[in-house]
Amino acid sequence: VGSKLKIAFLADRHDTVGIDLVAMGVNDVLVHGAEPLFFLDYLAVGKVVPEKIEAIVRGVAEGCRQAGCSLVGGETAELPDFYAPGEYDLAGFCVGVAERSRIIDGSTVTPGDRLIGLASSGLHSNGYSLARQVVFERMGLKVGDPLPGIGKSVADELLTPTRIYVKPVLDLLKAVSVRAMAHITGGGLTGNLPRVLPTGCKAVIDHGAWTVPPIFTLIRENGKIAEEEMFRTFNMGIGLVLVVAREQADHCRTLLASLGETAWIIGEVQAGSRGVEYARAQ
Numbered sequence: 530v531g532s533k534l535k536i537a538f539l540a541d542r543h544d545t546v547g548i549d550l551v552a553m554g555v556n557d558v559l560v561h562g563a564e565p566l567f568f569l570d571y572l573a574v575g576k577v578v579p580e581k582i583e584a585i586v587r588g589v590a591e592g593c594r595q596a597g598c599s600l601v602g603g604e605t606a607e608l609p610d611f612y613a614p615g616e617y618d619l620a621g622f623c624v625g626v627a628e629r630s631r632i633i634d635g636s637t638v639t640p641g642d643r644l645i646g647l648a649s650s651g652l653h654s655n656g657y658s659l660a661r662q663v664v665f666e667r668m669g670l671k672v673g674d675p676l677p678g679i680g681k682s683v684a685d686e687l688l689t690p691t692r693i694y695v696k697p698v699l700d701l702l703k704a705v706s707v708r709a710m711a712h713i714t715g716g717g718l719t720g721n722l723p724r725v726l727p728t729g730c731k732a733v734i735d736h737g738a739w740t741v742p743p744i745f746t747l748i749r750e751n752g753k754i755a756e757e758e759m760f761r762t763f764n765m766g767i768g769l770v771l772v773v774a775r776e777q778a779d780h781c782r783t784l785l786a787s788l789g790e791t792a793w794i795i796g797e798v799q800a801g802s803r804g805v806e807y808a809r810a811q
Contacts, residue, residue, distance in 0.1 A: 530619050532657040533687070538616055539672040540684035543581050546619060547588025548595070549654045552691035553714070554623030555596040556769065559695050560710035560725070562633035562702060563625035565596050570603035570621040575612035577605065585619070588690075595693040598623065631702075635709035635725040635772070642708060642798040643778035644722075644732060648791040649768030651744055653691040655715040656763040660687065663752035679743050686744055694769045697788035701771075705781045709772035713764040720761060722770060723803050730803060734796035737809045741766045760807065772798065 530549045537546050547570070555565040570589050572582065582605060593600045603621070612618070652660060664670050664683060672684045679686055701707070709725040722732045745766065749759050759765060773781050778794050785792040 530654055532661065533652075533654050534617070534619065535657070535661060536672065536684060536687045540688060541615075542684060542688060543584040544588050545688050545690045547585050547590070548592040548690035548693070549588075550619050550621050551589055551592025551596060551598075551623070552693045553654060554621055555592075555598060555625075555693060555695050556691075556712040558623050558625035559698055560633065560712050560769075561625075561627060562631050562707070562710075563627035564699055565598035565623050565625045565695060567599045567601045568593050568596075568621060568623045569601060570619065571606070572603065572617060572619055573606045573608055573612065574617040575607070575609055575614060577607050581617075585617075589621070592690075592693060596695040598625075598695075633707060633710060635727055637708045638725070638727055638730055638772050638798055640730060640798050640800045641775050642772050643775050643794055644734065644796040644798070645771040645773060645778065645781055645785070646739055646767040646793050646795040647694060647769040647771070647785065648692075648739070649713070649742070649764045649766055650692045651686060651689045651742055653714070653764055653768055655717075657687070659752070659754070659762055660748055663748050663754075668751050676744070676747060678747065692768050694790075697785065697790050698769070698771075700788055701781065701784055704784055705773060705777055707771050707773055707781075711770045713767055713770060717760050717763055717765065718767060718770070719757075719805050722805050725772065726798065726803050728803060729800060730798050731801035732796060732805045733799050734805060734807050735809060736760070736765075736795075736807050738795045739766055739793040767795065770795070 711721045
């Protein structure tokens with residue numbers, strides 16, 4: 530969950546960060562075509578406050594419900610003098626299962642394949658050190674203040690939980706052959722997509738193909754951050770990328786829409802050095 534926890538501390542709101550924790554694990558398992566089976570958490574606090582612990586664990590349980598996996602156990606460690614008053618840390622791990630013959634590893638990706646981007650809910654759980662610097666230091670906002678042009682408070686926007694893609698994508702895999710998937714976390718599209726591409730393939734992304742949520746525009750403009758840095762730090766509105774054959778792209782997007790997902794064809798795979806290039810369709 531990282532420094533997103535700092536927002537929870539400031540807002541004294543603790544019932545959503547558990548969802549983020551689960552999302553980081555189950556979405557990473559999902560990209561291999563695996564179904565999450567169970568999850569365990571670890572919560573470290575300076576002092577046990579029962580109502581706060583209950584709120585945190587309630588979020589973890591909700592994340593597991595969204596992912597369809599079991600919360601089978603965990604540990605709460607009380608570490609006096611290790612954490613500042615009111616602060617804590619969260620960790621966890623997920624175990625999933627996939628048929629060996631159906632593991633998705635990117636090895637079948639070829640030039641001409643299409644990239645399908647699934648919408649994120651906002652920042653998810655990455656880029657918060659930079660986001661906090663812009664919102665609190667450069668803009669001078671407080672956690673309860675409204676974010677200009679967004680219609681939400683700082684806390685409401687920055688504590689929006691990470692999306693969990695497990696159920697719709699597992700349903701999609703029953704009908705479509707997905708060649709690779711990338712969970713867009715730290716490093717953004719620039720850092721995460723190359724990991725799932727074989728040697729000799731690059732991703733070319735049309736960054737005008739989807740609607741970028743206004744929180745990213747606010748951060749870029751007020752922080753005076755270069756677009757290249759934004760794509761290397763934030764998900765920019767794309768939380769998960771699927772790589773599919775060209776002839777399956779439209780069908781894939783239609784199926785995702787029927788499963789409640791907002792998705793766009795955001796680019797294609799081309800021959801070249803492994804990496805990501807950004808272009809805008811003419």
